């Protein structure tokens with residue numbers, strides 16, 4: 001494990017620690033306090049501050065998790081960027097799981113994907129939205145009648161006071177990337193053409209991301225995201241043949257619900273799927289797809305299969321982000 005910070009501790013360590021076929025063997029973090037508190041909590045003896053030393057000394061690692069921001073932030077400006085850490089791990093023939101965003105650019109994502117292919121390693125980017133149980137169930141129900149013709153991903157936040165993530169990355173690449181990747185997932189197809197409009201409100205940084213995406217299979221995707229909204233709202237819509245699913249994805253587990261309506265049934269008669277009921281747990285990391293994405297990664301390694309959100313696939317999501325940022329809406 002490279003990284004013992006906030007998100008790793010919130011979702012990845014608890015998931016992996018529960019898998020009986022996984023041993024958390026060694027941890028590396030630049031911050032000694034985080035390193036020790038995480039290792040103490042999970043009973044991990046091998047602790048490192050230098051990931052290269054960890055990968056040299058601990059020889060029997062099958063996979064490496066790299067859970068850090070793509071560029072050094074805070075008091076560790078001298079540290080290496082994610083792309084170098086991941087590429088080093090791949091050259092050491094380790095399968096790698098990394099968080100989003102997979103680097104700060106498409107070029108970096110591509111470079112890591114190429115290193116994975118050259119070293120015959122499996123990779124996975126943490127696009128957990130594809131693994132959220134209520135979203136998966138809703139998608140399956142809509143697809144039982146045929147293809148999803150329209151899909152929408154709404155992702156709003158109130159970050160007026162943080163126009164850029166850690167003062168560096170735009171919110172689309174760093175955060176709303178989840179919504180962009182989710183459109184690709186909901187459509188089940190490759191992007192054919194797009195129109196987009198990106199701008200900034202109340203800041204010099206771009207913070208309003210709007211796109212119409214046409215997929216090869218004919219499905220139409222809508223991205224609706226602004227970071228100057230009242231509060232965090234995250235929602236997927238999937239429409240099929242006379243059937244629709246509205247999936248509300250707040251972080252509060254008891255409010256995570258999918259509403260399914262079909263054949264002119266009114267919304268108050270919708271079939272409601274509650275996250276905690278289908279998961280059988282109130283735990284955030286299980287209801288929001290993190291547990292399931294980790295399981296998918298481990299299973300793929302064991303079965304020598306390519307994880308769904310591997311780096312080559314993530315490169316396509318990064319390319320779509322580039323295209324959205326070109327802001328190509330036509331003037332009449």
Ligand SMILES: NC(=O)c1ccc[n+]([C@@H]2O[C@H](COP(=O)([O-])OP(=O)(O)OC[C@H]3O[C@@H](n4cnc5c(N)ncnc54)[C@H](O)[C@@H]3O)[C@@H](O)[C@H]2O)c1
Nearest residue numbers: 003004005006007008028029030031067068069079099100
């Ligand atoms: N999928 C999601 O929904 C989701 C949500 C939140 C954050 N994230 C992602 O998770 C990643 C981590 O975010 P966070 O909030 O946990 O950050 P964090 O700063 O709390 O944790 C990162 C940790 O990595 C360590 N680190 C950095 N460079 C290192 C290096 N070279 N060697 C060893 N340790 C190093 C830091 O000391 C820190 O402890 C980010 O990429 C973020 O975008 C994903």
